[in-house]
Amino acid sequence: AQSVTQLDSQVPVFEEAPVELRCNYSSSVSVYLFWYVQYPNQGLQLLLKYLSGSTLVKGINGFEAEFNKSQTSFHLRKPSVHISDTAEYFCAVRLYTGGFKTIFGAGTRLFVKA
């Protein structure tokens, strides 16, 4: 069965510090990988995606992620966070099993402290 595991439910970090939000997936078929961000009382919006090509992908707001096929991971990183990065982050995989579907992780709440 396919699944997405976000290894940390909450990540507190000080402003201007680096951060990594971890995501692992399990799938027997090829996947397309996404990170979405949800600010308080809003819907999700796309942060970045990996469809093919270079395994290092850059997204909005200075975030980047690296696809590691051998470790089935797609960790999200930012070298220096801001207070405004406080939000919930969701890793998701899209795959084909008789039809395309998207599976979301449970989310990681990033809390940036001053």
Add this chain to the structure above:
Amino acid sequence: IAGITQAPTSQILAAGRRMTLRCTQDMRHNAMYWYRQDLGLGLRLIHYSNTAGTTGKGEVPDGYSVSRANTDDFPLTLASAVPSQTSVYFCASSRTSDIGELFFGEGSRLTVL
């Protein structure tokens, strides 16, 4: 601004009542989806539609129904609400039903008492 509009934003509902959550998109996307978001569980797919006139069941379809009479609208109906349907509901769309990214509405918070 183009996007997805959901209504109502928030609703408190007595158990046993019927409720329809509305979703309209103006991006002419082919595929639309309904998710529910519950703490610690992420987003779970309720129903989807790959194109107007077709619908399919997602991961948690029981107690919910949808219709897709045209490209823009994708209402979600709870025929007889139960407390376990208390959740935040998100409508989403994608340009196509294959590898595309999802675009989300702002959500409808539903409380069933």
